[in-house]
Amino acid sequence: MKKVAFIFPGQGSQKIGMGKDFFENSEIAKDMISKASERLRINFEELLFEENDKIGQTEYTQPAILLVSSIANKIFNDKYTIKPEFVLGHSLGEFSALVSAGAIDYLDAIELVHKRGIFMNEACAGAGxxxxxxxxxxxxxxxxxxxxxxxxxxxxxxxxxxxxxxxxxxxxxxxxxxxxxxxxxxxxxxxxxxxxSVASHCELLQSAVENLKPYLEEYLKDEFLTDVISNVTAKAYNTKEEAIELLSEQLINPVKYKHSISSKESDVDAFIEFGNGIVLKGLNRKITKKPTYNVSDFDTLNKTIEALNE
The missing domain is CATH 3.30.70.250 (Malonyl-CoA ACP transacylase, ACP-binding)
Structure with missing residues (x-):
């Protein structure tokens, strides 16, 4: 069996209609979207599938992307059994990776990144x-x-x-x-x-760090099913204590995405991107010779499973 890593995109991958194929053809997706809507009191069907201005606003963009990535990962895991060697995400995607690693429940993660988006906006409000x-x-x-x-x-x-x-x-x-x-x-x-209107991963977000920490303490679990690669260090971590510190630091430190892929590519045969589009697949073509598959709907899901079975 191939050795794989699961990877998850961040802000900028959003698009109206993302996740719709899963929603229309999977009870799992319907249930996850319904529960997310109830948890945040946000109509995710409208946010994801109907034209709106909120999809581009950080506090809505982040939970929407995480939700679609988590749905894609859940449906894949139900159809194909394989444990990733590690998981990683680009910026916001690191929280989707934590869901995949069992380090946080997807509903807690959706609320967490919603708050993260609010804190980021507050930190940058009026600053230009x-x-x-x-x-x-x-x-x-x-x-x-x-x-x-x-x-x-x-x-x-x-x-x-x-x-x-x-x-x-x-x-x-x-x-x-x-x-x-x-x-x-x-x-x-x-x-x-x-x-x-926000300046991610720099000192302007310092005030968001302390605001986020209590929610990381509340929602993160003690057990990780696999290693997560940190955006801050490009190294693996697998404890709640490390996660709290690294996810806080992530707000004010640069995302070392290319370093993460380069340093870990020898550990896997392929990468699988979960969520809308192929942003990370495109970056990986320039970073590594290892293939990157993607799961954004049932067509790409089936193609990825076929590739893994070759």
């Missing part, structure tokens, strides 16, 4: 926070440039290490906008300020 996608510069160059700009009083940090030559920055939107030409002059192929 934002994020920027940067393509074509190496890590060291970006880090030195950010450090130099901070010494001049600007608020800008490396937030997501997605793959070689692709980094997402976080900070104040006006500061990021003022640096577009600076990054391009340094050799960046693209420097695009994103349509976001």
């Amino acid at each position: 926070a934002g994020m920027m996608a940067l393509v074509g510069l190496d890590d060291l160059t970006v880090e030195k440039m950010c450090e130099e700009q901070r010494s001049k009083g600007l608020n800008v940090w490396a937030a997501n290490y997605n793959m070689d030559g692709q980094i997402v920055l976080a900070g104040l939107k006006t500061d990021l906008e003022s640096l577009v030409d600076t990054f391009k002059e340094a050799g960046a192929k693209r420097a695009i300020v994103l349509d976001m």
Whole structure:
């Protein structure tokens, strides 16, 4: 049997209609969506399947993505028995990974990330926070440039290490906008300020850290079924104590996604992405030669099972 890792996407993977195939063809999905709606008093059928503005708001985006990823993972596990060598997620996806690892119930996780989104918004409220996608510069160059700009009083940090030559920055939107030409002059192929009102994985979220910790204490379990790879360290953890510290630190530290895949690829034959789209599958093509399968509906579910049986 192949050795696999389960991986889970984060914010940015959302889309109206995600999870609809599962909902229409699975009692498991119907039940999970119904229970999530009751728990948060949010109509997830409307949020997921009907045109709305909330799907792009952090406190709604995060539980929606986690719910769809958890449904995909649950349906897969019911159809195919395989224990992952480890699980990991990109930013928000680390919470979906914890659900998969049995470290938190999916309903508790949905409430937890809903609160996480609220705390992130509160931390950035009125600050003019934002994020920027940067393509074509190496890590060291970006880090030195950010450090130099901070010494001049600007608020800008490396937030997501997605793959070689692709980094997402976080900070104040006006500061990021003022640096577009600076990054391009340094050799960046693209420097695009994103349509976001939060600045994830940087010091601007410091106030969210202490707000989140009590809920991590309340909802996380003591037992993990498998290792989880931390966004902060790119290393494995499997205890509640470690999870509380690392998930708190994750808010103000960059996501080391490419480091996580590179450091663990030798332990598996393939990766399986659970949730909407193929964001991580696309990144993995640039990071590792190991295949990445995805489970976002019943068609991709069946194709993934076929690939695992080859």
